[in-house]
Amino acid sequence: MKIIGAGFGRTGTMSLKVALEELGYGPCYHMVEVFENPAHIELWSAAAQGGPVDWKKLFSGYQATVDWPAAAFYKELMEVYPEAKVLLTVRDPEKWYESTKNTIYSGPRQVSTRIPAAVGRPPQMIEKLVWERTFGGNFEDRHYAIEVFKHHNKEVKEYVPSDRLLVYEVKEGWEPLCEFLGVMAPKDQPFPHLNDTESFLSMMRERLQSMDYQPSDPQHTKPTSSRSTDQGL
Secondary structure, three states: OOEEEOOOOOOOHHHHHHHHHHOOOOOEEOHHHHHHOOOHHHHHHHHHOOOOOOHHHHOOOOOEEOOOOHHHHHHHHHHHOOOOEEEEEOOOHHHHHHHHHHHHHOHHHHHHOOOOOOOOHHHHHHHHHHHHHHOOOOOOOHHHHHHHHHHHHHHHHHHOOHHHEEEEOHHHOHHHHHHHHOOOOOOOOOOOOOOOHHHHHHHHHHHHHHOOOOOOOOOOOOOOOHHHOOOOO
């Protein structure tokens, strides 16, 4: 693991996932990986309750991670991967809240009522890890949720050594990201900007309805690249 994403979901994490993979840091773990590896759900649910997780086995084969669920455990991951750099994706707090409310928060609820219970396990994990653990069940309180968002960003900036951290908005494009990582920016390759609200809701509906949940070895990992999966989350 070379890169740890500490930014909340809906801060450009899917665009960042694709960008990192383009730069050679792939595959990059993202919430979408949970849908590709449903056995991971139990591991993340256990982690949300303070249970032990073998991070190296979970992330075997991955060079980077962004988005929830891993962003909630950036401190633990920094201990396991002491050489990894940390990316904090940020966004205007008001726009972040609106985007999150209309996608991650409302989308799974709209879809999961019409799909089998087993397939609804990813939304259940998100409920436990994100809405309960991170927001204390009060995400609908706009002011409170935005304060949690701001506090998290402030905490990351204070906790992570400055030489290990990049505070980044995806609208900044390749230059600051590549400079931080010490790599060349792709020539004639526009920075990816993916996953608006409408495409998210469509993706969520299709992915949850089509996912065939099969309990298996929780340590079995199937790394996926954004080039071989639908864009999501």
